Amino acid sequence: ERPKVKTVLMKVIEDPTIRSLELLRGTLDIVVNDLPYDSIKSFEKKGFIVVNTNGANYSYVGFNCRKNPLDKKDVRRAIAMAIQREEILKNVIRGFGREASGLISPENWAYYKTQNPPYNPILSSEILDNLGLVKNDKGERFSLSYKISMNKVSRFVGEAISENLRQIGIRIDIQTLEWGTFYDDIKKGNFDMFSLNWIGIKDPDAFRLRFHSQMAPPFGFNRGCYQNPYLDKLLDAGCGELNLEKRKEIYKDVQKILSEDCPYINLWWPNIVVVANNRIKPFKVPSDGSYIFIKDLEIKDHS
Secondary structure, X not given: OOOOOOOOXXXXXXXXXXXXXXXXXXXXXXXXXXOOHHHHHHHHHXXXXXXXXXXXXXXXXXXXXXXXXXXXXXXXXXHHHOOOHHHHHHHOOOOOEEEOOOOXXXXXXXXXXXXXXXXXXXXXXXXXXXXXXXXXXXXXXXXXXXXXXXXXXXXXXXXXXXXXXXXXXXEXXXXXXXXXXXXXXXXXXXXXXXXXXXXXXXXXXXXXXXXXXXXXXXXXXXXXXXXOHHHHHHHHHHHHOOOHHHHHHHHHHHHHHHHHHOOEEEEXXXXXXXXXXXXEXXXXXXXXXXXXXXXXXXXXXXX
């Protein structure tokens, strides 16, 4: 089937303010997941089309599971307990997302609902005390470097998480890096903690690529070098199983283990937010926010 638009011009506009201005001026027709969250309602009030729908992409904080004390799952869980996901989602993401319980979203056939470690900084502190990670004279237990990109939202999220962890005595040294340097470090496993998104996850074999011990750098996406031999067996089984119901049971167990071991802090599944001018007829977008829908866009005839 041929596309319904004759020509598509893709523009790369790095500055979010300029993106917004070009959309307002009419030199852009549509922006996909690339406008500041606090500007969306303003565009809606001005009569722009705003499509805001549940997304399947996944935002998270990754741990270096080789580094002491992050090599202990109880420490990782204690850190997760200190993060105010709901408040950050409300105040930074402006509610454009859902609190995530894992890598795949509820719309995925293999999804199994698990529970995040509950927000409880008092219990978090008790766990760390019991592990011998007590505060020193400066009120600090230990310090961690936390790498983030220069993206404005990433910086705000990083600052909020840093403040959350300071409250329980963990000093966070935020390293804000330009994208090339940041991503190169993440791919090499050169970090204590980092924030990123996974995009376009559809098949649950994504768990194997990200959490199997053989997928550690430089071979795969297990950048935190998390290891669990039993999980490896499940992931291998899931990769080779053809029966859908049997696969679903395997990935149910996978999600239970990952929820317990906490190699990532689950943050949220960001919404897919598309803003367009009224030249464009109503449209639908895929849950991963891919641009495939552009082929079906139609321009209204104003002749």
